[in-house]
Amino acid sequence: MQEYLVKCRGKWWHFFMKPLYGLCYRRREGGRFLNFEVLLLDACEDFCATCMGDSIHIVCQDKNGSILYLNGAEGEWKRTVLLANKSSVPYPKHFSLVPVGNFLNLFYVIAYQEKQMLVHQILGVQDKPPTVVDRIAPGMPLFLAEPAVGTDIAVIYRNEAGNSGCRTFRWSKKEFGRFVPVNPSLGGQVCATLLENYGRTRYCALQKVESVRNLVYFEKTEDETFTSAVTVNLDCPKDSAPVFYREGEKLYLAWREAGNVMSSYSTDDGAKWSKPVKYMKGAQVVPVLYTLCEDGRSRRLYGFEKDREIVFYIGAGILDEQTEKKPKGFRPAGYEIEDFVKNAVAAEAEEKPAGDPAVEQLKKDFLHLKEQYFTLRRTLAEVTERIEELEHKTAGSAQ
Numbered sequence: 001m002q003e004y005l006v007k008c009r010g011k012w013w014h015f016f017m018k019p020l021y022g023l024c025y026r027r028r029e030g031g032r033f034l035n036f037e038v039l040l041l042d043a044c045e046d047f048c049a050t051c052m053g054d055s056i057h058i059v060c061q062d063k064n065g066s067i068l069y070l071n072g073a074e075g076e077w078k079r080t081v082l083l084a085n086k087s088s089v090p091y092p093k094h095f096s097l098v099p100v101g102n103f104l105n106l107f108y109v110i111a112y113q114e115k116q117m118l119v120h121q122i123l124g125v126q127d128k129p130p131t132v133v134d135r136i137a138p139g140m141p142l143f144l145a146e147p148a149v150g151t152d153i154a155v156i157y158r159n160e161a162g163n164s165g166c167r168t169f170r171w172s173k174k175e176f177g178r179f180v181p182v183n184p185s186l187g188g189q190v191c192a193t194l195l196e197n198y199g200r201t202r203y204c205a206l207q208k209v210e211s212v213r214n215l216v217y218f219e220k221t222e223d224e225t226f227t228s229a230v231t232v233n234l235d236c237p238k239d240s241a242p243v244f245y246r247e248g249e250k251l252y253l254a255w256r257e258a259g260n261v262m263s264s265y266s267t268d269d270g271a272k273w274s275k276p277v278k279y280m281k282g283a284q285v286v287p288v289l290y291t292l293c294e295d296g297r298s299r300r301l302y303g304f305e306k307d308r309e310i311v312f313y314i315g316a317g318i319l320d321e322q323t324e325k326k327p328k329g330f331r332p333a334g335y336e337i338e339d340f341v342k343n344a345v346a347a348e349a350e351e352k353p354a355g356d357p358a359v360e361q362l363k364k365d366f367l368h369l370k371e372q373y374f375t376l377r378r379t380l381a382e383v384t385e386r387i388e389e390l391e392h393k394t395a396g397s398a399q
Helices: 318-324 337-351 357-398
Strands: 002-008 011-018 022-029 037-040 043-052 055-062 067-073 076-083 096-100 103-112 115-123 131-136 143-147 153-158 164-170 189-195 201-209 212-220 230-233 243-247 250-257 260-266 288-294 297-306 309-312
Touching: 002 043, 002 055, 011 043, 022 043, 037 055, 037 067, 043 096, 043 288, 055 103, 096 143, 103 143, 115 153, 131 153, 143 189, 153 189, 189 243, 212 250, 230 260, 243 297, 250 297
Parallel strands: 002 288
Antiparallel strands: 002 011, 011 022, 022 037, 043 055, 055 067, 067 076, 096 103, 103 115, 115 131, 143 153, 153 164, 189 201, 201 212, 212 230, 243 250, 250 260, 288 297, 297 309
8 A cells, every 4th residue: 555645835745545535635734634535536546646846746547547637736636637548447557756847757557468568758748748668577666767866867677578777867858768787687676776966876676586585785886886785684575665764874674574564774874784673563553655755856654644643664753854844965856966065065064163174175176076077977978878879770770
């Protein structure tokens, strides 16, 4: 079960499916959620919600399998049919919304001739129809769509050959790059990612060893190489749905297993992980995977409902904390890297007492040079990719 918590105009909104009522929502006031209201009676369980600007955006499908787009602002909802379904049979589309700048990117899966195709669509752009990213292999999850560097979007999935990899949507070109394998020596399926500054990416994957699946952790470093996989837990179910969460110096991985929520943490930046623990719960408690959407960014946490409030297994009081202030180090979509570095340096200077001016200047110069290095490396990768495409086209025309 998955539900969405969306922050819009300084208030949290809770969206969920309720039997016999369809798609419902409720607002949070005074530390508690109010009574629910029905948004769409004929909605199916599969949906996605996010916030961009002063509006809440939802994509779902109705009982006939048609894809609907709901745009809500100040209590009024506008409904648009994105794609009608001639067969009138709904099936899971696995919707994912990724805001970039002033545009909303929608990813979903459609079935065609016993194949599953990953589709990308930019909402609100009339001259940009839906495009097929790739044919994908079955798995859980079927794909992950995450904001990458700047305004790019990283889409991770298993291709038709069963290999885990990534295609990056270059917003400046409005097109996808080539399929790049993710740690091909691992032989597992990527289940969760955590993108950080300067191109560093954390991964969690299920690695199949003989007849069991182990939960493992690895990274892609700044020089585009992958670290060795570190085992976090043995014999995980394929629907464990792991998620990352950082709390202070601890980096957490949480997942579900046999109706319970498990977690492990690392205090040495992912080198070693603690022994997994199981969170105790009452007989009536049903763990829910919540997606929290704020300022165009999303993260997922496990929790449950209690007394008209949502309690998280990791991250207590996170709704109250996020209502008061933004998380430290947050970078909204489309934010220029240079400005981000300047603001980060300024914020660090306010928090720490003044030190040696020469040392402080060297730190600033180092940050600036590091960012220049990463930008140049990324430009080189794009140029190399374009050269390979041209060589491939030239070779094809020569044949």
